[in-house]
Amino acid sequence: MIPYLLSGSTLFISAYLFRCLKNQKSRNNKLQHLLIKKTSQNDCLKQQIAFLENKISQNFLERQKKITELEHLENNLKNLSRSEETLNISKYTLLLKSRIAKEKKDISCLEELNTLNFFKMKKLLLERSKNLTDGEINNCILAGLGLSLKDCACLLNVSVNAIKMSRYRAKNKLRIPSHLCLKEFIQKMHCQNMEIKLL
DSSP, X not given: OHHHHHHHHHHHHHHHHHHHHHHHHHHHHHHHXXXXXXXXXXXXXXXXXXXXXXXXXXXXXXXXXXXXXXXXXXXXXXXXXXXXXXXXXXXXXHHHHHHHHHHHHHHHHHHHHHTOOHXXXXXXXXXXXXXXXXXXXXXXXXXXXXXXXXXXXXXXXXXXXXXXXXXXXHHHHTTOOTTSOHHHHHHHHHHHHHHHHHO
């Protein structure tokens, strides 16, 4: 009778240990899958950041080229106004000067956005609202960089409606006033952060 009790309890213990090992293995597999998912998301974010930095630098170079062309036109107009007496040339010169000023302002904004550090911006957004999801943070930063809904959807491989909803939720969570769009808010937030650093 005692050997039967021992074999029964041994069988019970071995079944219990087998179940524990199986559960442990399943937990390890889940953790491994989660780790793989997180690293792939990290890699994806790094690629997105590199893509955006590349896009900003291209935009920056295009703007610089535009400014040099506009300055060249302005010089030509000045030379023309010296040689001929026309009233319209001074108007065109003023228009060109204002356009050059606008382009230079856009370039300074692009330079500021180029200095935008993803992780610092994420920290600023989380300080404002703790319950933002990673997707909403990504959408806020992409909006701050000036990407359209379509560009964001293509970049994140989701639908345009998903981006709209994510931006809408983020705007509510961040308590952004209705007169401000998300892009303006993020850029203003970034500029204020830069001013604080300068002080």
